[in-house]
Amino acid sequence: MTRFHYRAYEMQIISNQLLDSLMPVAGGRPADLTLQFSEMAELPEKTGGHSILRTTGMNAAGLPYLEVFMADEDGNGPWLAKHRSDKGAIDYILHASPKRIEVIVQSGTPAEDIEAYLTGAVFGYFLRLCGSSCLHGGFLSWQGKAIGVVGPKGAGKSTLTAGWAQQGLPVLADDVGCLIANGESWKIASAYPRIRLWPATFNGLALENAQKIGNVMSFADKVYVDLENSPFCFEAEAQPLGAILVLAPRTAGELTIEKLIGASALAALLGQIYAPQAGGKQARIRDVKMLTDVIKTVAVYRAALPNRYDWLRHNSMELLDQIIDEFSGNA
Incomplete structure (x- = not known):
């Protein structure tokens, strides 16, 4: 399987999908963060956890464009960031140990939406999950x-x-x-x-x-x-x-x-x-x-x-x- 190597936020990142936003680097170093992308026709609605963010922007179905959950009020993981728009859906599941982000994408979701949330809010929440301010x-x-x-x-x-x-x-x-x-x-x-x-x-x-x-x-x-x-x-x-x-x-x-x-x-x-x-x-x-x-x-x-x-x-x-x-x- 092809692996792509990047560096961001002092992390060596290995991804199974090409990403246009991140700075590519040579491979050979151990990964600090693994990005695992997969695709499904429909994403099951995950429930439970402690909601910590709901954007004010909503899609036509009345769902927030982004909602973030912790496993509990104490901040334990994994954390879940859910994107829902009229054009697609993405679940980002954040794990601190070992450091990895599962990116589960509904088929047909625009590629720019996937990277925009990953490199913005998802990385911000992931760094916090891993102990950074x-x-x-x-x-x-x-x-x-x-x-x-x-x-x-x-x-x-x-x-x-x-x-x-x-x-x-x-x-x-x-x-x-x-x-x-x-x-x-x-x-x-x-x-x-x-x-x-x-x-x-x-x-x-x-x-x-x-x-x-x-x-x-x-x-x-x-x-x-x-x-x-x-x-x-x-x-x-x-x-x-x-x-x-x-x-x-x-x-x-x-x-x-x-x-x-x-x-x-x-x-x-x-x-x-x-x-x-x-x-x-x-x-x-x-x-x-x-x-x-x-x-x-x-x-x-x-x-x-x-x-x-x-x-x-x-x-x-x-x-x-x-x-x-x-x-x-x-x-």
Whole structure:
């Protein structure tokens, strides 16, 4: 049987199906994660477990596009992520030991939907199941340090990530930033060489169609941007975390920025944990301990971005300069 080899989130991945989204690597190393794809004409409806996520978006039958279950309230596995759309169905069954994800696909389900959920929410929940804490946002590399852009929906995290990437900053990860202990400091794991953008952002940044790799999902307008196509660049190695920018709602005026320390910094980052409802009490305790440690070596800021694409194109590097000066010790 043909095996395909990839690397993402510091994991060597072996899959029995070709995946366009992930970065291929040479084989020969033991797998950290096995992806096992299979296909059925109809997927049986699995019940039971503790539901921790139901998307507000629904298909024509009134089922959420994505629902995630834990085996119990304590966070034990396996976990199940169920996708149901009008075009198909997918069950992702997540196992922590040994690390594997079973992907059971209803025949005819669009291939883009399979990968979109796998590389997004499913990987985010899988990393949490395996004991990692992740932040929800974009992560870039600059001058040997990782910079995180996190915040609530609509604050501009994908927009700023893409704007900085357009100006030459290599991208480490889009959506899920996995924290990795690095002695007394922390790193952000490299993910895969794509970012996801809404058409308004794609057009607002005046990107070219040659940089687009089609829609993320068959039923949504979000598009992929290729990070291996100039002017973009993908950072394939984990980078030491230097700063995190927590975005507030965008402003009609000028940029505002403030540094957060102590309890304020901790609270701001706890609000940006990826899949915070997953894993039970022990996972939440782990988040607090890890982020308490993170803020000892990482500069944390809160900023409100101007709601203008021209600011991104012409002035956003000034914001980067402020952050770089701070964590480089030059302020």
